[in-house]
Amino acid sequence: MAQLYSTLLTFCLLLSIGVHSQPQSKDKCTYQGDEDTLSFYQEGDVVLGGLFPMHFSPVSSDLSFRTKPKPKTYKFFTPRALRWMQTMIFAVNEINQRKDLLSNLSLGYHIKDSGDDIPISIKRSLLLVNGQPERGREGQDCQDTQKQPSPVIVGEASSGISMAVLRTLGSFKIPVVSYFASCSCLSNKREFPAFMRTMPSDAFQIKALVKLFHYFQWTWVGVTGVDTDYARFAIQHFLKESEKFYICPAYVLLYPVALTQHAVEEFVNILKASSATVILNFSVESYLHGILKECRRQNVTHLQWIASEAWATSKDLWEDFGDLLQGTLGFAIRRAEITHLGSYLRRLSVPVAQTSHFLSEFWEETFHCRIKGSLNTHVHREDAQNWPPCNSSESLDDVYTTYSDVSQLRVSYNVYKAVYLIAHALHIMSTCIPGKGPFQNGTCGSLNPILPWQLLYYMKRTHFTTLGEEVRFDDNGDPIASYDLMNWQRGSDGSLQLVKLGFYDASLEEDKDLIIDEPIIMWHRGEKAPESLCSKSCLPGSRKARQKGKPICCFDCIPCADGEISNQTDSIDCLTCSKETWPNQAQDQCIPKTLEFLSFQEPLGIVLWSVSALGAFTTLAVLGVFIKYRKTPVIRGNNMELSLLLLLFLSACFLISLTFIGKPTDWLCRIRYPAFGISFALCISCILAKTVVVLMAFRATLPGSDVMKWFGPAQQRSSVILCTCVQSLICIIWLTTKPPFASHNTKFMSATLIVECSVGSEVGFWCVLGYIGFFAFLCFLLAFLARKLPDNFNEAKFITFSMLIFFAVWITFIPVYVSTRGKYTVAVHVFAILASAFGLLLCIFAPKCYIVLLKPEKNDKRSMMKK
Structure with a gap:
């Protein structure tokens, strides 16, 4: 227009x-x-x-x-x-x-x-x-x-x-x-x-203002201005620049040059209703009177005003609105001392004023008198006609006016x-x-x-130098921008004191262009900078989540998920900790995870190694009983050599469970699984040999049968060694191809780092278990077939029960082993070893010990021969 x-x-x-x-x-x-x-x-x-x-x-x-x-x-x-x-x-x-x-x-x-x-x-x-x-x-x-x-x-x-x-x-x-x-x-x-x-161009002032808002962390601000090209372009530029620092406008208001009462009331109502406490205004002082007057009428006195350079140093507003504008901040263009200008301005007198319309008007407005033959054609006051004549005794030294103020x-x-x-x-x-x-x-x-x-x-x-400043212009004809940051403070006499707090120099580096001496700031209210936020800052340990339909400055604070941290205020995203670390309680830093393994010192570990030691001690005690009473019918009648070997191997099984307790190492892992597999293979081989001997012993009683020559002591020992060698071969292949190793399990999102033995080859691990299971099933089948054979020499019933317990333990072990994690996986494995070993010990040897120790009268040949 x-x-x-x-x-x-x-x-x-x-x-x-x-x-x-x-x-x-x-x-x-x-x-x-x-x-x-x-x-x-x-x-x-x-x-x-x-x-x-x-x-x-x-x-x-x-x-x-x-x-x-x-x-x-x-x-x-x-x-x-x-x-x-x-x-x-x-x-x-x-x-x-x-x-x-x-x-x-x-x-x-x-x-x-x-x-x-x-x-x-x-x-x-x-x-x-x-x-x-x-x-x-x-x-x-x-x-x-x-x-x-x-x-x-x-x-x-x-x-x-x-x-x-x-x-x-x-x-x-x-x-x-x-x-x-x-x-x-x-x-x-x-x-x-x-x-x-x-x-300077507003482009520099806007950068300075945005950095000022960012410095004091004002992210929710009111942006206002008079409806002129100056304010429109400045506000548009401010909104664009402020996006870089996540500063949001609570409202953007342009008021007309000629303010009506309705317009000013509506304008101030918006200021009053907003939660923003900091307001930026692009205007000249002449257009602010009506706004400030209505703010006072509606008691809107809590606002921290930020002035554009157009009114950042204007003293005309202070006399009427000092209570509202105290603490105002604004960037002012560079100040200078122009020598002799003050005395030149104060040389004005009535004779000089009579020569100019402008000077006459100023003189009369200042001293409220009329100059004889005045050229002033602009009369602004209704009572001007009643002003007395000027008597030439008036002096600018006796009054304050912005005309002669050269500060x-x-x-x-x-x-x-x-x-x-x-x-x-x-x-x-x-x-x-x-x-x-x-x-x-x-x-x-x-x-x-x-x-x-x-x-x-x-x-x-x-380009030239004047008053000590080198004046240069860029390609657009703009000078290099330099601003003083001013603070409106009340002097001891109530007058306005424009205090310089710092400066903005566009020629300096990006992070050094704004300098603020914060301790000397006098704020509008209180001693601290006011808060002007749509939402309070999210503390470390949480992230911002935008509120739907609202500006980016309005958000909720969401705690970081498990395994994530935020170490800065107002983080947009949470950071995932590395596999070896975990958030602390405040979720603001990643700390090394606590190592988790089945320890000898913890209650579960103490219980397991105690039971393991008890099992080994009990087995050795039974072995001692068998050795002591080796010549009695009960001991001799049930293949004493295999029984002694079985007890020895069972004690080894109990002791091998101790290798599963403590912090795993590569060597310990490589010993743990093969020892477990071979020890149980020895036990099951002995039981299998005992079962076969029982079956063959009854077949040997048939006329003309010479079967027992194939199942003598030498053959029994050979069968145990042969069966164990197969398990040993499986373990050797496992160890040479893809052996077990100690690893840190990081796939579980928790504060602990699980130190465990990785089996290396899953095929090797399940082959070892499968081999043991195969021989256990074979034992069970043969013992089941021999369960009804007569004679007190028959151990088939006890072997059958022991194999049932063995199967129950290890069949239950598989799903529990797969579903647990960490030290509890190891505890399940140890429990399976101990439970199956105790099952074998109790089912096979408890009846014999009962007779030997508690019923010695039955430990004779006659009792053994009874049906």
């Missing part, structure tokens, strides 16, 4: 000057439009144009056009902008007095009030670059009465107005140097090729640098040697007249 408006206005003005202003004679001009004499003007070889927002908030007027429209008037006057104007005049005069800069050229100025209004700014910028008659009388001489055109303009303060002016003047490549327009959109050289500025020369310093930028460009241009110039055929720039496009060429390549 601003672009369209400026284009139409330009067309109309050019049309009015070029068509409707046909001179009555060759040397006469007719000025179209209102008289516009409100300006500062000084002749010079080069006249610099200036646009400053002396007034704002225009008063609506009747535009019926039945009478001549009156010039636009405004509600408010800005002493701060008057200081900017005076700074430009001061800089021009200072340069004219120098001998080392522009010694052969003098500078002049033509400065106008932009009214902080697009139509007025465009109109007056055209007057600056085209010149203007001294008075609006028709028929004046064109050459003698025109003010000199300006080839360059210092202005404007507002980004939106600067864009409108640039779209008008840009077609003519007339350079515009802004001292306060910070919108990053103005860096677009394709759209604004003739624009330069001494004000925070920031925008004024930008104006100062803008004038010096143009002066240095003109100096280089004026000292150019013909034939070595930058233009075609080595020509230099024209000095009479100054061609704006040539001046723009030099300006873009100018």
Whole structure:
């Protein structure tokens, strides 16, 4: 809209000057439009144009056009902008007095009030670059009465107005140097090729603000601004940049320049209802009065305000809203001390004020008096007509005003640098040697007249030093950004103290560009930085889970799953610990797992090795009984040699179970399984031999049978050795191909690392068990067939029971072994060994020991021969 408006206005003005202003004679001009004499003007070889927002908030007027429209008037006057104007005049005069800069050229100025209004700014910028008659009388001489055109303009303060002016003047490549327009959109050289500025681009301010929010961990903030190009582009850039640091807007609000009561109430209601306690505002101070007034009325006093550079150092708001704005933080552009500027500003007096509309207006507004013959046509107060006459005794030394306050020369310093930028460009241009110039055929720039496009060429390549600062510009015509971080603090007298807390320098490294002296900050409430979060931070040990339908800053904290940790605050994901580590109780670090194995010291291990020792001791005791009573009928009648071997091998089985207890090692694992397999193979082989002998003994009683010659003691020992050799061969093949080894079992998600013996070859392991099972089944079958054979010598019944127990134990062992893990797997294996060994011991040898020890009267030949 601003672009369209400026284009139409330009067309109309050019049309009015070029068509409707046909001179009555060759040397006469007719000025179209209102008289516009409100300006500062000084002749010079080069006249610099200036646009400053002396007034704002225009008063609506009747535009019926039945009478001549009156010039636009405004509600408010800005002493701060008057200081900017005076700074430009001061800089021009200072340069004219120098001998080392522009010694052969003098500078002049033509400065106008932009009214902080697009139509007025465009109109007056055209007057600056085209010149203007001294008075609006028709028929004046064109050459003698025109003010000199300006080839360059210092202005404007507002980004939106600067864009409108640039779209008008840009077609003519007339350079515009802004001292306060910070919108990053103005860096677009394709759209604004003739624009330069001494004000850093908002792109840098936004980076500084985002880093400030990130520093204090404010992730849930309100973002507001006045509905102008400056605020719209700044907010858009802020929202994009803040995504990198996971900062979310609780709300984004743009309020109109002309605030209605309904609009301001609705705006403050949103601030009041939001959980965000930090609010960022892109505006100038003049548009904040209505907002802050309504905040006070609704008692919205808890907000921590963050100021954009447009009002970060403005003291006008403090008098009325100091209680709301105490503790405000904001980035301000670089400050400087301009020598003698303060005394220059305070030289203003009634006689000087009488020479200018602007100065008269300022004097009367400041001292509430009327200057005799005042040129002031803007009356802002209803009681102004009752003001007494000024008596010339008033002095700026006796009052405080932002006009004469030179403690925070920031925008004024930008104006100062803008004038010096143009002066240095003109100096280089004026000292150019013909034939070595930058233009075609080595020509230099024209000095009479100054061609704006040539001046723009030099300006873009100018760098200089002023007040100790080296001023440089990038390819977009933007200066290198440097900001001071300011804090609004209340002084002992209640006045505003702008305290510098640190700085942001875009030329420094990424992690060193923002420096903050946090201990000296005075916060709006309390001594600590306020919290502004949608959700409180997730502590280490948990992760963030976004709440559905809400911004990324709103989340729930979910504890990490088993085996996972998060060692940072607000972790997005949990990290899985390695196989050898496990989370600590807080789940914020991985610690080595506790080694788990069946230990001799733990209760389960103690029970098992105690039972194993008991079994071995009992077996050896039985062996002793058999040796002692070896000549008795009961012992001799049941194959004493095989019985002794079986007892010896059973004691070995009990002792071998001890190898399953303790921390496994490779060698222990390689001993454990073969020893287990061979010892049980020996036991089952002995039992098998005993069973076969029983069967063959009854067959040998038949007439003509000589079977027993094949089952003598030598044959029995050979059969035991042969059967065991097969098991030994299986074990040797197992050990040589894929032997057992000690391993750390990490497949189970737990805090313990299971140290166990891996069988290596599953086939080898089950072959060993299968071989034992095969011989046990064969024993059971033969014993079952011999169970009803007569005679007390028959052990078949006892062997049958022992094999039933053996099968019950090992059949139960298989599913339990597969379903358990860790040390309990080993415990099941040990239990199976002990249970089956005790089964063999009790079923086969308990009856004999009972007779030998408790019923010796039955241990004779006659009792043995009974049926």
